[in-house]
Amino acid sequence: MAAVQISLPLPVLPQGWTEEKDFKPIGQLSSATQRNIEPVGPHFLAHARRKRHKRTFSEDER
Amino acid sequence: MGAQEEGEEVPHEINAIGISFGNSNSSIAYTSSEGKAEVIANEEGDRYIPSILSYIEGEEYHGTQAKSQLVRNSQNTVAYFRDYLGKDFDSIDPTPCHASAHPKKHESTVAFSIQDTESDSQNDVTVSEITTRHIRRLASSASDYLGKKVNAAVISVPTNFTEAQKEAMTKASQAAGVQLLQMISEPTAAVLAYDARSDAEIKDKIIVVADFGGTRSDIGVIASRGGMYSILSTSHDYETAGAQLDQLLIDHFAKEFIKKNKTDPRQKPKSLAKLKLEAEATKKALSLGGNASLSIESLADGVDFASTINRTRYEMLAAKIFGSLTRMIEDTVRKADLDILDVDEVILSGGTSHTPRISQNLQRLFSPKTRILSPSTLPTAIDPSSLAARGAAIQASLISEFDKEDIEQSTHPMVTVTPHLRNAIGVMVVSDDTKKGLFTALVEKETAVPCRRAGIFAAPREGGDVMVKVCEGARDIKVTKKEKAKTNGKAASDDSDLDSDDEEDEEEIREKIWKVGTVLAEAAIKGVKKGGKVEVTVHVGADLGVVVTAREVGAKGGVRGNLDKPRLVENGSA
Numbered sequence: 001m002a003a004v005q006i007s008l009p010l011p012v013l014p015q016g017w018t019e020e021k022d023f024k025p026i027g028q029l030s031s032a033t034q035r036n037i038e039p040v041g042p043h044f045l046a047h048a049r050r051k052r053h054k055r056t057f058s059e060d061e062r
Numbered sequence: 063m064g065a066q067e068e069g070e071e072v073p074h075e076i077n078a079i080g081i082s083f084g085n086s087n088s089s090i091a092y093t094s095s096e097g098k099a100e101v102i103a104n105e106e107g108d109r110y111i112p113s114i115l116s117y118i119e120g121e122e123y124h125g126t127q128a129k130s131q132l133v134r135n136s137q138n139t140v141a142y143f144r145d146y147l148g149k150d151f152d153s154i155d156p157t158p159c160h161a162s163a164h165p166k167k168h169e170s171t172v173a174f175s176i177q178d179t180e181s182d183s184q185n186d187v188t189v190s191e192i193t194t195r196h197i198r199r200l201a202s203s204a205s206d207y208l209g210k211k212v213n214a215a216v217i218s219v220p221t222n223f224t225e226a227q228k229e230a231m232t233k234a235s236q237a238a239g240v241q242l243l244q245m246i247s248e249p250t251a252a253v254l255a256y257d258a259r260s261d262a263e264i265k266d267k268i269i270v271v272a273d274f275g276g277t278r279s280d281i282g283v284i285a286s287r288g289g290m291y292s293i294l295s296t297s298h299d300y301e302t303a304g305a306q307l308d309q310l311l312i313d314h315f316a317k318e319f320i321k322k323n324k325t326d327p328r329q330k331p332k333s334l335a336k337l338k339l340e341a342e343a344t345k346k347a348l349s350l351g352g353n354a355s356l357s358i359e360s361l362a363d364g365v366d367f368a369s370t371i372n373r374t375r376y377e378m379l380a381a382k383i384f385g386s387l388t389r390m391i392e393d394t395v396r397k398a399d400l401d402i403l404d405v406d407e408v409i410l411s412g413g414t415s416h417t418p419r420i421s422q423n424l425q426r427l428f429s430p431k432t433r434i435l436s437p438s439t440l441p442t443a444i445d446p447s448s449l450a451a452r453g454a455a456i457q458a459s460l461i462s463e464f465d466k467e468d469i470e471q472s473t474h475p476m477v478t479v480t481p482h483l484r485n486a487i488g489v490m491v492v493s494d495d496t497k498k499g500l501f502t503a504l505v506e507k508e509t510a511v512p513c514r515r516a517g518i519f520a521a522p523r524e525g526g527d528v529m530v531k532v533c534e535g536a537r538d539i540k541v542t543k544k545e546k547a548k549t550n551g552k553a554a555s556d557d558s559d560l561d562s563d564d565e566e567d568e569e570e571i572r573e574k575i576w577k578v579g580t581v582l583a584e585a586a587i588k589g590v591k592k593g594g595k596v597e598v599t600v601h602v603g604a605d606l607g608v609v610v611t612a613r614e615v616g617a618k619g620g621v622r623g624n625l626d627k628p629r630l631v632e633n634g635s636a
C-alpha cells in the first residue's frame with residue numbers, strides 16, 4: 001500500500017538521547033488473533049503465492 | 063501434471079462466469095477484456111432471474127416465466143430452494159415454499175414432488191437435481207450471450223453455508239457441466255465488486271455488508287486490509303426480509319378489498335398468489351417513486367381490484383421491519399467488538415437494499431464520515447442486486463487460469479488462517495498541545511501478518527534531530543456530555559417519538575480517540591533538514607517480529623531495527 005502522509009510533526013529528539021545505531025528496541029507486539037482471510041481478490045492471491053513459496057514482500061515485487 | 067496421464071481429459075478452454083444464486087433470484091456476470099464485471103441479461107432481458115423452475119406438460123420454464131406460474135401452476139413450480147441444498151429434511155424451514163411445490167423428505171435429502179414430464183406421473187426431484195437444472199439454464203443463458211460455451215463458474219454463497227452444502231453445490235454444478243472453480247462468501251463478493259472498480263483506492267477500512275434479500279437478511283462485518291478481507295462477525299435473520307415487506311402490503315390491500323367486497327383474497331391460494339406478485343411489484347415501485355398503484359384483474363370472486371399507496375404510508379407500515387434491520391447491523395458490529403464509529407463503509411447489497419428508507423435510517427445511525435453505499439445515498443453506488451454476481455465474476459477471471467490444485471492449495475486453511483494484529487501500531491506525533499503526544503496509526507488492528515505499512519511524517523519546522531517513537535495503540539471512545547440547545551420550550555420535532563421530553567436535556571458526543579499502549583521502540587533521525595520529511599516503515603513478519611525502518615525522505619542511510627516476536631497467538635471467534 002502507498003505510504004500515508006501525516007502533517008503533524010514528529011517530536012524533537014530529547015536532550016541526551018543516545019543509543020547504539022540510533023535504535024532502541026523496547027517492547028514486543030501483543031498477542032495476535034488467529035483468523036481466516038477470505039481467499040478472494042488479487043491481493044489475497046499475491047499473499048497466497050508468497051506464503052506457498054515462502055517469499056517476502058520485496059522478493060515478490062521483483 | 064495430470065494432463066498427459068492416461069485417461070485424463072485433454073485440457074480444454076475454460077470459460078468462467080460469476081453466479082450469484084439466491085433463494086429468490088440469481089444473476090450471472092462475466093469480466094470483460096477490460097477487467098470490468100458486467101451482469102448478463104438472459105433471453106428475456108432479465109438481469110435478476112428468479113431462482114424458480116416450473117413445468118407444464120414436460121416443458122421447463124425458468125426465471126420470470128416460471129415465477130408467473132406461481133398463480134396457476136404452483137404445485138409444479140419449484141421456488142426458494144437454495145438453502146435446502148445439502149440439508150436433510152428435518153433441518154430445513156419449509157415456510158418459504160408455502161405457495162409453491164412443497165419440499166419433502168427424500169432419503170437423506172430434500173425433494174419436490176412435481177409433474178415435470180409429459181406423463182401424468184408425479185416425480186420426486188431432489189433439490190440437487192433442481193439446482194443442476196437451474197445452473198444449466200443460467201450457464202446456457204450466459205453461453206448464448208457470450209457466444210461461447212460457459213463451462214466453469216465461481217458461485218457466491220452465504221457465510222453460513224455448511225461444508226455439506228458446499229459439497230452438494232459442487233456436485234450439482236458439475237452435473238450441469240459447470241466446473242465450480244470456487245465458492246466465495248456473499249459479503250466478500252460484494253466488497254470485491256466495489257474494490258475492482260478502476261477508481262477504487264485500496265485502503266484499510268472496516269466495512270459492513272448488509273445483504274437484505276427476499277427470504278433472509280445477512281450481515282457481515284469485514285476488516286479490509288491492503289485489499290485482503292477478514293470476516294470479523296456475521297449474523298443471519300430469516301424472519302425479516304423482502305417477503306415480510308411484501309406481506310405488509312398484501313395485508314394492507316387485502317383489508318381494503320375486504321372493506322368493499324366482504325371477501326378476503328388471502329383465503330384463496332390463487333388470489334393470494336396474484337396479490338403477492340402485484341404487492342411485490344408495488345413495493346419495488348415505491349423504491350423509485352412517492353406513489354405506486356396496483357391493479358389486479360379478477361382478484362377474487364371475479365372482482366377486479368385497483369388501488370394506490372404512497373411511500374409515507376408504506377414506510378409507516380414497515381417502520382418496525384426497517385428498525386429491526388438497523389438493529390441487526392448494530393448487533394453485528396458489536397459482535398465484532400467494534401463501535402459504530404469504527405465503521406468506514408456500509409455496503410448495501412441484495413434486492414431489498416433498493417429501499418430508500420433503509421439506507422436513510424443507516425445514514426442516521428452512522429457517523430457522517432461513514433460512507434453508505436446504496437443507490438439512494440450515493441449516485442455512484444453499484445446496483446445492490448448485482449454485487450454478489452459481479453464479485454464472483456471478478457474472482458472467476460482471477461483464477462480461471464489456475465490449476466485445480468493451485469486453487470485448492472491457495473484456499474487451504476494452511477494459507478488462509480493467519481494471525482491478525484490485536485492492536486494498531488503507530489508513531490507518536492506532536493499535537494497542538496506540544497506537551498502531549500498523539501498516536502498516529504500506521505497499521506490498523508485486525509491486519510493479517512505479514513504486513514508492511516509506511517507513513518511520511520513532517521519534521522519540526524526547523525528540522526534537526528527528531529524522535530520516532532513506535533507504539534501500540536488501542537481505539538477508545540470518548541464520550542462528552544453537552545447541554546442540548548433548548549428549542550424555545552417546545553419539544554424538538556424529532557421523529558424519535560418514544561423519547562420523553564425531560565430526560566434528553568444532555569446530548570452525548572462520542573468520538574474515537576487513541577489510547578497509547580506498549581512502547582515498542584524509539585529511533586533517532588538526526589540532522590533532518592529544514593522542511594524535511596521522515597518516512598517510517600513498519601514491517602510485521604509472519605511470526606509477529608517487527609522491523610522498523612526510518613529515514614529522511616531523499617537522504618541516504620537511515621535507521622533500521624528489529625523487535626523480537628511475542629510468545630503466544632490466540633484464536634479468534636469469527
Ligand SMILES: Nc1ncnc2c1ncn2[C@@H]1O[C@H](COP(=O)(O)OP(=O)(O)OP(=O)(O)O)[C@@H](O)[C@H]1O
Pocket residue numbers: 083084085086087088110274275276277278279303304305342345346347349411412413414415416417447
Ligand atoms: N427495487 C426494489 N425495491 C425494494 N425491494 C426490492 C427491489 N428489487 C428487489 N427487491 C426485493 O428484494 C428481494 C430479493 O432480493 P435478492 O434478489 O437479493 O434475494 P436473494 O438473495 O436471491 O434471496 P434470499 O434472500 O431469499 O436468499 C425480494 O423481496 C424483492 O422484492
Ligand SMILES: [Mg+2]
Pocket residue numbers: 084085273275276412
Ligand atoms: Mg441473497
